Amino acid sequence: MSDRITALDLPAADPLPEATARYFDICREKLGxxxxxxxxxxxxxxxxxxxxxxxxxxxxxxxxxxxxxxEMIAVVVSSINRCWYCQVAHGAALRALSGDPALGEAMVMNxxxxxxxxxxxxxxxxxxxxxxxxxEITEADRKALREQGFTDRDIWDIAAVTGFYNMxxxxxxxVGMEPNAEYHGQSR
Numbered sequence: 001m002s003d004r005i006t007a008l009d010l011p012a013a014d015p016l017p018e019a020t021a022r023y024f025d026i027c028r029e030k031l032g033x034x035x036x037x038x039x040x041x042x043x044x045x046x047x048x049x050x051x052x053x054x055x056x057x058x059x060x061x062x063x064x065x066x067x068x069x070x071e072m073i074a075v076v077v078s079s080i081n082r083c084w085y086c087q088v089a090h091g092a093a094l095r096a097l098s099g100d101p102a103l104g105e106a107m108v109m110n111x112x113x114x115x116x117x118x119x120x121x122x123x124x125x126x127x128x129x130x131x132x133x134x135x136e137i138t139e140a141d142r143k144a145l146r147e148q149g150f151t152d153r154d155i156w157d158i159a160a161v162t163g164f165y166n167m168x169x170x171x172x173x174x175v176g177m178e179p180n181a182e183y184h185g186q187s188r
Contacts, residue, residue, distance in 0.1 A: 005036045007176030012042035020045055023052070033182050035089065037168075040177055058161050064154040065123075065161070068097045072120060073127045073161045075107040080131045083169035088179035095187035104187070122148040126155075127162040 016024065020042065027034045041048035059070050071094045078086035087108050095104030106114035111124055122144050129137060145155050171177075 004176075004178060006040050006178070010040075010043035012039065013045055016042065017045055020048065033180050036178060036180050037085065037089070037172065040175065054164060058157070058164050063157045064151055065157050068094070069120065069123060070157075070161050071097055072107060072111075072124060073158065074165045075104075076111045076124050076127050077131050077162055077165040078169055079108050079111065080128060081166065081169040081173070083173050085172040085177040085179045086165065086169055088183045092183040092186040099187075101188050119148040119150075123150070123158055126158055130159060130162045131166055 013020070015021070024034045024038065027038065038048065038052070041051050059067070059074075063070070065073075071090055074086060074090040075094050078090055091104050091108040094107055095101050098104065103114055111128075116124070126137075126141055126145055129141060142152075142155055145158070146152075150158070
């Protein structure tokens with residue numbers, strides 16, 4: 001693994017604004033590192049703030065989706081898009097949240113090989129279709145989610161998380177973002 005964060009030469013703001021420095025300190029305290037995705041955005045604090053606000057809302061705010069379900073979506077979308085950074089980072093998060101390294105590996109390699117319940121399968125099939133063929137989503141696709149107990153708000157959240165990771169994957173792949181080395185050994 002390389003020590004570089006991206007293939008671009010975009011140095012972080014120097015000095016970092018006080019709020020950003022505090023946020024990075026919290027990351028180091030809780031995660032033992034600052035995720036490279038955050039460091040990559042640090043060249044433009046407004047973009048970093050927008051990215052973290054959207055991430056925090058989609059992944060951490062109250063939702064009918066569990067944190068594990070949201071990470072499952074992140075991994076499936078990233079796997080379909082073959083986003084190296086997100087497969088590694090969110091694969092580690094999925095392993096940690098589930099306590100099941102085999103689930104994390106299956107989700108990164110082929111989510112359909114994972115042992116999932118009907119609710120998770122419907123959610124991930126929808127996320128896959130949004131990723132591959134969003135213009136072909138129909139009411140039948142939303143109905144399949146409702147039949148598994150998802151509310152319309154939950155469907156919004158599935159679509160929003162899916163859309164966020166499709167955008168993030170494309171940026172990460174386009175700039176050659178490297179995952180933090182620490183992710184590779186986590187929760188195995």
